[in-house]
Amino acid sequence: MKPVARRMNSEVQEIDPDERFMKIALGLAELGRGFTAPNPMVGAVIVRKGRIIGAGYHKRAGEPHAEIRAMEDAGWDVKGATMYVTLEPCVHYGRTPPCADRIIKEGIKRVVIAVLDPNPRVHGEGVRKLREAGIEVKVGVLEKEARALNEAFFKFMETGLPFVILKLAATLDGHIADSRGNSKWISSEASRAFVHKLRGEVDGIAVGINTVLVDDPMLTPRDVYPARFPRRFVLDSELKIPLTSKILRVPPPTVVVTGAKHSEEKKKALEERGIEVWIQEKQEVDMKEFLKKAGEKGIQSMMFEGGGKVATSIIGAGLFDKIYLFLAPRLLGGGIQFFRKDPPLPVDSPVELQIETFKRFSSDLLLVLRKKE
Amino acid sequence: MKPVARRMNSEVQEIDPDERFMKIALGLAELGRGFTAPNPMVGAVIVRKGRIIGAGYHKRAGEPHAEIRAMEDAGWDVKGATMYVTLEPCVHYGRTPPCADRIIKEGIKRVVIAVLDPNPRVHGEGVRKLREAGIEVKVGVLEKEARALNEAFFKFMETGLPFVILKLAATLDGHIADSRGNSKWISSEASRAFVHKLRGEVDGIAVGINTVLVDDPMLTPRDVYPARFPRRFVLDSELKIPLTSKILRVPPPTVVVTGAKHSEEKKKALEERGIEVWIQEKQEVDMKEFLKKAGEKGIQSMMFEGGGKVATSIIGAGLFDKIYLFLAPRLLGGGIQFFRKDPPLPVDSPVELQIETFKRFSSDLLLVLRKKE
Numbered sequence: 001m002k003p004v005a006r007r008m009n010s011e012v013q014e015i016d017p018d019e020r021f022m023k024i025a026l027g028l029a030e031l032g033r034g035f036t037a038p039n040p041m042v043g044a045v046i047v048r049k050g051r052i053i054g055a056g057y058h059k060r061a062g063e064p065h066a067e068i069r070a071m072e073d074a075g076w077d078v079k080g081a082t083m084y085v086t087l088e089p090c091v092h093y094g095r096t097p098p099c100a101d102r103i104i105k106e107g108i109k110r111v112v113i114a115v116l117d118p119n120p121r122v123h124g125e126g127v128r129k130l131r132e133a134g135i136e137v138k139v140g141v142l143e144k145e146a147r148a149l150n151e152a153f154f155k156f157m158e159t160g161l162p163f164v165i166l167k168l169a170a171t172l173d174g175h176i177a178d179s180r181g182n183s184k185w186i187s188s189e190a191s192r193a194f195v196h197k198l199r200g201e202v203d204g205i206a207v208g209i210n211t212v213l214v215d216d217p218m219l220t221p222r223d224v225y226p227a228r229f230p231r232r233f234v235l236d237s238e239l240k241i242p243l244t245s246k247i248l249r250v251p252p253p254t255v256v257v258t259g260a261k262h263s264e265e266k267k268k269a270l271e272e273r274g275i276e277v278w279i280q281e282k283q284e285v286d287m288k289e290f291l292k293k294a295g296e297k298g299i300q301s302m303m304f305e306g307g308g309k310v311a312t313s314i315i316g317a318g319l320f321d322k323i324y325l326f327l328a329p330r331l332l333g334g335g336i337q338f339f340r341k342d343p344p345l346p347v348d349s350p351v352e353l354q355i356e357t358f359k360r361f362s363s364d365l366l367l368v369l370r371k372k373e
Numbered sequence: 374m375k376p377v378a379r380r381m382n383s384e385v386q387e388i389d390p391d392e393r394f395m396k397i398a399l400g401l402a403e404l405g406r407g408f409t410a411p412n413p414m415v416g417a418v419i420v421r422k423g424r425i426i427g428a429g430y431h432k433r434a435g436e437p438h439a440e441i442r443a444m445e446d447a448g449w450d451v452k453g454a455t456m457y458v459t460l461e462p463c464v465h466y467g468r469t470p471p472c473a474d475r476i477i478k479e480g481i482k483r484v485v486i487a488v489l490d491p492n493p494r495v496h497g498e499g500v501r502k503l504r505e506a507g508i509e510v511k512v513g514v515l516e517k518e519a520r521a522l523n524e525a526f527f528k529f530m531e532t533g534l535p536f537v538i539l540k541l542a543a544t545l546d547g548h549i550a551d552s553r554g555n556s557k558w559i560s561s562e563a564s565r566a567f568v569h570k571l572r573g574e575v576d577g578i579a580v581g582i583n584t585v586l587v588d589d590p591m592l593t594p595r596d597v598y599p600a601r602f603p604r605r606f607v608l609d610s611e612l613k614i615p616l617t618s619k620i621l622r623v624p625p626p627t628v629v630v631t632g633a634k635h636s637e638e639k640k641k642a643l644e645e646r647g648i649e650v651w652i653q654e655k656q657e658v659d660m661k662e663f664l665k666k667a668g669e670k671g672i673q674s675m676m677f678e679g680g681g682k683v684a685t686s687i688i689g690a691g692l693f694d695k696i697y698l699f700l701a702p703r704l705l706g707g708g709i710q711f712f713r714k715d716p717p718l719p720v721d722s723p724v725e726l727q728i729e730t731f732k733r734f735s736s737d738l739l740l741v742l743r744k745k746e
Contacts, residue, residue, distance in 0.1 A: 171723065172698065172740070173712050174547030178720040186720060315704065325545065327700075329742060330723035331688065333714025339546050341706025347551040347559060350544065350703035355738060358731070365728060365740070367545070369702060 018112050021047055021084040022142045026114070028057040028066070029086045029149055034201040035060045037228070038300060040150040044070040044085040046078050046108070053081065065090065067099040071106055079107035086146045088117040088126040088139075100126050104133040113139045114146030118157035152202075152301040155321065161295045162302040165202065166314050167195060168338050169326040169364075175335035176308060181214045183307075183336075190362035191326040195305075196224045198324065204294055204302040206233040208310040209240050218250045219305065231299065233257055235285045235310060239266040239277075248275055257290055259283045287313050311338045315351060323353070323369040326361065391485050394420055394457040395515045399487070401430040401439070402459045402522055407574040408433045410601070411673060413523035417443040417458040419451050419481070426454065438463065440472040444479055452480035459519045461490040461499040461512075473499050477506040485511045487519030491530035525575075525674040528694065534668045535675040538575065539687050540568060541711050542699040542737075548708035549681060554587045556680075556709075563735035564699040568678075569597045571697065577667055577675040579606040581683040582613050591623045592678065604672065606630055608658045608683060612639040612650075621648055630663055632656045660686050684711045688724060696726070696742040699734065 028043030036042075036058050044066040046054035054074025058066045067089050071078055089099035089111070103111060111130055116123055116139060130137050147154050152163030169187035170176050177183035185192070199205060200221035211217065212234055219232050232254040234241055239262040241247075247254050248270075256270060257278045267277050280289055294302055304310055304320075314320050316339075345351065352372035359366045401416030409415075409431050417439040419427035427447025431439045440462050444451050462472035462484070476484060484503055489496055489512060503510050520527050525536030542560035543549050550556035558565070572578060573594035584590065585607055592605050605627040607614055612635040614620075620627050621643075629643060630651045640650050653662055667675055677683055677693075687693050689712075718724065725745035732739045 170546075172547065172726070172742075173543075173710060174545065175717075179717045180719065182720045184720065312706070316706075329726040329728050329740075329745070331712045331726070332718045332720065332723050333685070333689075333710075333712045334717025335720075337546060337706075339704045339706045344548075344552045344707025345705045346553065347555045347557065347705065347708075350705050353545070353702040353704070354736060355702050355733070358733075358738060360728070360731075363727060365731060365738075367702075367738070369545075372702070 016141075017050065018084070018138065018141045021045055021052070021082075022086070022112065022114055023145075024052070024055070025066075025084045025086050026142060026145055026149060028055055031057050032059055037061065037203060038298060040087055040153040042066040042085065042087045044083060046070050046074045046081050046083050048078075048081040054078065062095045064096055065099050067103060068096070071102065071108075076106065080109045082110040082112065083108050084112045084141075086114045086149065088113050088115070088122060088124075089130070090117065090122050091125045091129050092121050100129045103130065104135065108135060110136040110138070112141050113137065114141055115139075115143045118154050120157075151321070156295065156300040159295075161291050162204065162299045164291065164314065164320045164322075165198070165301065165303040166311060166320045166323045167198065167303055167305050167326075168311060168323065169195075169328065170338055171328055171330045171332050171335075173331045173333065174337050174339075175332045176306060176311070176338045177214075177336040178332055179335045181210075181336065183215065186328050186330065187326045188328065188362040188364045191328075191364045191366065193223065194361060194366070195326075196221045198303060199230055200224050200228075202230050202301040202303045204231045204233055204299040206235060206290075206302055206304050206310070208307055209234060209236040209238075210309060211305070211307045212236075212241055212245050212247060214307070216246050217305075218246045220250060230303070231255060233290075233294070233302075235287075235290065237261065237283060237285050239263055239270070241270075243269060243273065248273065257285050259285050287317060287319055291319065306338075308336045308338055308340065312340050315339050316341065318371065321370070322356075323367075325367045325369055327365045327367065329363060329365075390423065391457070391511065391514045394418055394425070394455075395459070395485065395487055396518075397425070397428070398439075398457045398459050399515060399518055399522060401428055404430050405432055410434065410576060411671060413460055413526040415439040415458065415460045417456060419443050419447045419454050419456050421451075421454040427451065435468045437469055438472050440476060441469070444475065444481075449479065453482045455483040455485065456481050457485045457514075459487045459522065461486050461488070461495060461497075462503070463490065463495050464498045464502050465494050473502045476503065477508065481508060483509040483511070485514050487514055488512075488516045491527050493530075524694070529668065529673040532668075534664050535577065535672045537664065537687065537693045537695075538571070538674065538676040539684060539693045539696045540571065540676055540678050540699075541684060541696065542568075542701065543711055544701055544703045544705050544708075546704045546706065547710050547712075548705045549679060549684070549711045550587075550709040551705055552708045554583075554709065556588065559701050559703065560699045561701065561735040561737045564701075564737045564739065566596065567734060567739070568699075569594045571676060572603055573597050573601075575603050575674040575676045577604045577606055577672040579608060579663075579675055579677050579683070581680055582607060582609040582611075583682060584678070584680045585609075585614055585618050585620060587680075589619050590678075591619045593623060603676070604628060606663075606667070606675075608660075608663065610634065610656060610658050612636055612643070614643075616642060616646065621646065630658050632658055660690060660692055664692065679711070681709045681711055681713065685713050688712050689714065691744065694743070695729075696740075698740045698742060700738045700740065702736060702738075 025043040029041040043057040056069025237259040398416040402414040416430040429442025610632040
């Protein structure tokens with residue numbers, strides 16, 4: 001045996017083959033980003049004698065699941081093979097027939113699953129059904145990575161609440177607008193283009209009424225190819241929103257969320273224009289109640305795009321899962337802070353975050369932040 | 374000719390050999406960082422028939438220059454060779470004899486120089502002398518990189534003013550201390566350790582009197598191996614500094630800079646303890662005047678370590694060359710901003726910076742900023 005060949009063999013053996021194939025399945029799943037909602041992203045590969053003979057991913061809700069596409073890709077000749085799939089195969093009839101049944105029927109011998117489906121109609125049932133049919137099932141290979149891939153889906157399924165993204169564009173001294181409320185433009189064009197991409201990946205976008213009054217935004221994903229248009233929400237305790245706002249005129253329709261103090265007349269005027277109005281019992285819109293109702297309406301992920309009042313309430317109540325903070329290398333020396341606390345926090349008990357990743361966007365820097373673990 | 378050999382040859386030809394050897398000389402120069410002041414960092418290599426036969430760098434003021442060390446390294450057998458040196462060889466007697474004379478004497482045939490010496494006693498003279506001796510001289514190879522290497526030295530030689538570094542540690546919402554002035558500790562241990570390293574690389578460190586009153590810092594480079602201790606400066610318009618301050622008790626002595634309104638008695642008390650007091654004519658310490666005098670005293674680089682008043686005045690007057698901003702992933706929702714402007718700047722005419730580099734320090738992020746070009 002040549003030394004080089006021996007060294008190569010030992011290197012290959014260091015990687016667990018189940019992890020190696022699951023990593024490929026996770027990479028495939030990622031290809032569906034932005035297009036699978038309300039379904040999660042899923043990838044699958046079919047392996048026989050250490051070689052991939054079929055691969056597939058879930059492309060779009062209503063289209064075949066990853067498992068089916070992988071089997072199709074293999075030409076259905078999959079008897080005795082192993083399937084790697086990033087999420088537990090389904091057992092229920094949705095828009096497509098159950099994957100578990102088809103896996104059994106096609107004679108797959110072993111199924112390796114990254115993570116159980118959090119959907120209570122599937123959770124553990126897929127595994128049970130496969131095992132009852134005599135298939136060897138292994139669960140938990142790269143589970144953490146598989147959960148991270150569909151973090152919004154998992155949070156929604158497990159809590160009924162949307163995954164909350166807070167998007168902010170601030171100067172290096174923490175201002176999201178100058179003292180006159182003007183925020184056009186703190187961040188670079190490249191940062192703003194990325195925000196349009198993000199909009200195309202979430203189910204909902206929410207802003208406070210001040211942002212509508214000052215900026216009159218459309219909040220649509222532009223210059224990108226979105227799978228769908230996110231629902232837009234304006235948090236407007238007193239229904240101050242002008243009927244001429246772009247967000248009310250540019251389709252699809254927007255939802256306005258208001259409190260007890262709103263004018264019935266304005267509400268009627270909005271509803272006459274096809275605008276949905278959600279009414280809360282308190283005078284001020286309560287963020288938790290809003291998120292709960294959004295969850296009930298099937299909103300799996302919600303991006304808040306400001307302004308300071310909304311950001312402060314989201315951060316203060318710890319309601320965010322992720323913050324996208326675009327930092328522009330500029331200083332204003334005063335203006336509107338994205339987070340205000342009265343009195344401010346002492347240095348030994350601040351809001352503690354952690355930087356998940358950071359990336360340059362032309363002149364700006366994007367920090368992706370989470371709560372400190 | 375084998376295809377691989379042919380390909381390798383063509384790859385080598387794509388890089389200009391002068392640039393390739395100068396890059397090596399620049400890398401050598403870098404080894405002296407922190408130890409060469411008041412001299413610049415310099416590196417040199419000697420090349421014969423495409424091969425390096427000698428290499429050297431300037432290690433420490435008073436010790437041989439890079440050119441001499443490279444010739445020594447080659448065993449003095451350098452007749453007919455080419456020398457690559459990152460800075461114009463000197464022509465004056467300092468603590469060591471002129472390098473130009475030695476280069477001529479040793480029979481070097483060609484000298485490639487990255488950049489002319491900004492020191493008026495040398496500028497262009499070194500090149501002239503070499504050329505008069507019949508040596509072929511090429512100037513400007515990787516000039517930009519060579520200037521950047523010794524940016525403080527170049528600024529000082531060209532303007533008489535120190536290179537100004539502003540060091541800040543702030544939360545993501547722009548606060549350098551909480552509302553009670555407490556700043557211990559906003560940044561991570563790793564960030565603070567790096568600051569000690571930076572202290573060992575500058576000639577001077579300056580703080581405002583408030584920082585002394587609130588934090589009572591020593592401002593010495595600790596847990597590092599500094600080439601020298603930087604001079605410490607306290608900007609203290611009214612001589613409020615307590616005689617018991619650590620900065621006055623821990624050697625080497627500190628300079629206190631004050632204005633017209635200071636108490637003569639306090640001044641005397643300071644001077645009796647061996648503390649130098651610089652007196653300015655205006656009531657408030659003027660930053661430009663301070664930097665000018667520091668330059669006259671041979672301070673080539675000055676690091677300002679806060680607090681808010683000092684940072685605001687440095688940024689506001691555009692006196693900084695570089696900002697080291699340590700960003701801690703924390704939020705206070707209020708407190709002391711590092712830059713305040715009354716009224717604040719409008720969003721369309723902020724202080725414009727650019728991110729030169731960024732780097733993670735444990736939980737923090739370090740941004741190195743400059744004025745926007």
